[in-house]
Structures are given as structure tokens and as C-alpha cells.
Amino acid sequence: MKIGIGNDHAAVGMKNEIMDFLKELGHEAVNFGTDSNASCSYAVYGEKVARAVAAKDVDLGILICGTGVGISLAANKVKGIRAAVCSEPCTARLSRQHNNSNILAFGARIIGIETAKEIVKAWLDAQFEGGRHQTRVDMIMEIEAGE
Numbered sequence: 001m002k003i004g005i006g007n008d009h010a011a012v013g014m015k016n017e018i019m020d021f022l023k024e025l026g027h028e029a030v031n032f033g034t035d036s037n038a039s040c041s042y043a044v045y046g047e048k049v050a051r052a053v054a055a056k057d058v059d060l061g062i063l064i065c066g067t068g069v070g071i072s073l074a075a076n077k078v079k080g081i082r083a084a085v086c087s088e089p090c091t092a093r094l095s096r097q098h099n100n101s102n103i104l105a106f107g108a109r110i111i112g113i114e115t116a117k118e119i120v121k122a123w124l125d126a127q128f129e130g131g132r133h134q135t136r137v138d139m140i141m142e143i144e145a146g147e
């Protein structure tokens with residue numbers, strides 16, 4: 001899969017390690033994040049990846065900031081985006097299976113690299129289950145459409 005990855009200054013090192021990990025898993029990683037440790041705004045990178053996912057320029061997105069919160073909040077403002085902040089693999093897997101998340105977010109200041117890799121693997125291995133979950137995801141998207 002082609003995966004867009006974005007980050008702010010808090011997550012340059014983790015972004016690089018996750019990009020290498022994605023390549024090891026056989027995926028293409030597209031870097032939309034900053035490569036500088038200079039302070040910057042997570043919203044810029046959350047939006048870039050979200051727009052690439054929404055436009056189908058990439059299949060899925062991964063966002064990393066200090067906590068994963070700010071960058072996911074920004075991404076979720078783009079139509080069609082369901083970004084889930086996850087700090088362990090079970091939530092990541094269920095966010096795909098039940099919520100059809102199309103962006104995974106986590107915090108470089110919250111979890112270590114090995115946990116981050118487990119989260120990424122669990123998320124990428126999971127598939128949306130549809131059925132009753134489709135009905136619920138459709139309800140979320142109807143809220144967005146009505147805004």
C-alpha cells in the first residue's frame with residue numbers, strides 16, 4: 001500500500017523509523033512531514049496527509065506529533081477523514097475493523113518505537129468489517145455532510 005506519513009518537530013526520529021518499518025513490511029511510505037527539529041505547527045502536516053488520503057493520492061495515512069492528539073484533530077477537519085489516536089495495538093486494530101479509520105495517529109512523547117511498530121502492524125493487518133459497522137460509520141459521515 002501507499003501510505004502518507006506526517007509529523008511535527010516532536011516526532012522526526014519516530015517518523016523516520018516508522019518509514020523504514022513500512023518499507024520493511026513492503027509498503028511505500030510518502031513523507032509529508034517536517035524533517036526539522038525546529039518548532040512548527042502540527043496542523044500543517046495533519047492537513048497535508050488528510051488531503052492526500054481524501055484525494056486518494058495515498059491509500060492510508062499515519063500521523064505522529066507529541067501526543068497524536070493535535071495532528072489527528074487537524075486531520076479530522078478534512079472531509080472523509082477518520083483519524084484515530086491509538087496508544088496500543090488493540091485500539092488500532094478495532095479502529096480499522098469497526099470505525100474504518102483511514103488515518104492512524106500516535107504520540108512520539110507517549111509511546112516507544114516498539115509499541116509504535118506493533119500499533120502500525122496491527123492497524124495495517126486489519127480490515128474494515130462492514131455490516132453493522134458500516135451503518136455506524138455512515139452515521140458519522142452524515143454528521144459531517146450536515147455541517
Ligand code: RB5
Pocket residue numbers: 008010042065066067068069070071
Ligand atoms: C508540540 O510541542 C506538541 O504540542 C505537539 O507535538 C502535539 O503533542 C500536540 O497535540
